[in-house]
Amino acid sequence: MDFSLSPDLQALQQKTRDFIAQQVIPYERDPRQTPHGPGEALRQELVALARGTGLLTPHASPEFGGLGLSHVAKAVVFEEAGYSPLGPVALNIHAPDEGNIHLMEIVATPEQKERWLRPLAEGCTRSCFAMTEPAPGAGSDPSMLQTTAVRDGDHYVINGTKWLITGAEGARFAIIMARMEDGSATMFLSDMDRPEIRLERLMDSLDSCFTGGHGVLHFENLRVPAADVLGEIGKGFRYAQVRLAPARLTHCMRWLGAARRAHDTALAYARQRQAFGKRLGEHEGVGFMLADNAMDLHNTRLAIWHCAWVLDQGHSGNRESSMTKVTASEAAWRIVDRSVQILGGRGVTGEAIVERIFRDLRAFRIYDGPSEVHRWSLASKLLEGKIS
Template sequence: MAVDFAQDPEVLALADRTRWLVKDTVLDAEKASSGVLTGDEGEAVRGKLQQAAKDAGVFAPHVSAEYGGHGLDMRGRAPVFEEAGYSLLGPLALNIAAPDEGNMHMLERIASPEQRERYLRPLATGAVRSCFAMTEPAPGAGADPAALTTHAAQAAGGWVLNGRKWFITGADGAAYAICMARTSGAPGDRGGATMFFVDADNPGMRMVRHIETLDESLYGGHCELVFDDCFVPDDAVLGEVDRGFEYAQVRLGPARLTHCMRWLGIARRAQDIALERANERRLFGSRLAELGMAQQMIADNEIDIAAARALILRACWEIDLDQPSAQSVSIAKTFTAEAVYRTVDRALQLCGSLGVSGDVPLSRFLREVRPFRIYDGPSETHRWAIAKRAAKQARTAADA
């Protein structure tokens, strides 16, 4: 079957409106805040940006029309998310930032009708935020989710959760957490996890601290949470008991790709900054853009951006057709995470001392994109999985 990367005119129009929203409104907010929003002032900016996105008709492009969105498939999301990602605050404006975007995707597919009304609808409208509590301090769940140690035990009318989570993005100010806890088996077992809704006012869940990190732009920070005899009722179970790892794949594959889409926007922005500087900067008797080593960096950036975009679209196409996509997602995530970093790094190098300064946002971008080689699965873990699948496929072909 041929791979069709052509986009519908409606998608292209949505991407175009997103581009203008970012340039006319969002970039000014980013410049004023360096892309970092916190506290009441940050919440006020979030509200203004999201209202601007609603006024522009680009808000929540990924959720269905039933919840106020445009119902874009994965392929349709790619150009829109990339345009939003041109600014650190663009995804927040469109309500497609992590972790909310991934949670919305999962809730539309797994939550009960009652849960969708209670948890998805306010999230899709931007009335609340959420977080996804899976990652734990070592030796708990991280690159290997099966190491899950947080435990949920049945009690009268519900469940009691105990455990510690960390690097929970967006937890500060979230209205609820979706917590992954083990309901059967032991750490290391590949099954036995369940997802639970935990409301922010639950006395059994508390935030211990904000974790100081290289990146700062993800709204609500990266936090450490403790679940201490945290009781939740039976209707807090998301989906079915013991199917949490299965449900996580519904979320994680698409979320890895949407991360790639957003960061590709920042790579494009970095390249645009570098190109502007290379065309205006004169030294050694010519423009910087006319010097061979500068041209190589410019060309390598163009290659990395184009290759990442193609890999993202291929993986999106497989997901949209409900084909096996794990290999393509891992390849796209690994390549894009590293290509985006290379692109920002080269752009900074091309700009020289200007790139290191705060006069352009390249040094901020470098700090923001570096952790993506760890978040959503380290590059090394994805390479291990890619190699395992390739070797298995070769064995299968040889035995046929």
């Protein structure tokens, strides 16, 4: 594996870094940010900036206006975007749209791509992925899916409730996972402005970085034409893996950038803050935390790049992305937690960006599968001799 960056990728990395520093970070105190994410007007303004810089939706194929980045190239660009909580929003690489774009490029029909994917890739619309359900429905165990889809002539009638649906408020369309009469699962596409879809409420959460927040959706006799089935009937769980393996990894890429921002902020403070006759960073207790941060950043980046390389070789990457999701989320949490500690009182207030990163990042150990579920899955495969 050669992890050296080509001159073109180095130039793209620097271009993204400059864009985030010069055009995005100044928006971080914009009042159009809400507890449920950046407002739509702010999102559109940021997207326009990225469009003008040639950085909008870089992971999409050139056919849909993107740069067609490889997974390794995404690792480089997405980390730079994640350096600001608003960076992924600006580049149109935030969840869930990033994963939905990836899935639809692979699975959607030409008609579906023109109707839903192209406006999404152009940053004109947003989407949501409606899979998670309140108990006793599907969460970490997708086999518990309760939302149903019943064939009725040339339509399917969908009923059920979803929650923790990121980006639900203001989304143009949804990808809905529903259980068929034979127990299999299927994905459906539907516009969100249908009267049979009700956004019951937005859920208050620690994070505030996702446009549209996290919503509770109720589907009551939603009629979806057979032409709006995404992919093939009964292959919903398979398509979920097509989406989730790369999406887990792109989460890691973005949050690595956020963790690096927290570390850089703490390091700058430790270099200039005086305590007990010397710089704060010269005290071993603080210096060791900075060193641990640097090691966690280095090891996490290597893990992400290795997993990205595996995906670029055409492998599913399910095992690698699962392991990387756990190691990256826990390492990023350690980095941000140490950074708060180094900053002291400043670190628990809005005086530094680290407090916001701390709140946003805590959920990373839960999103796309809690660490414990990934460990359980890996342990099961180890015991069965499927991996070594």
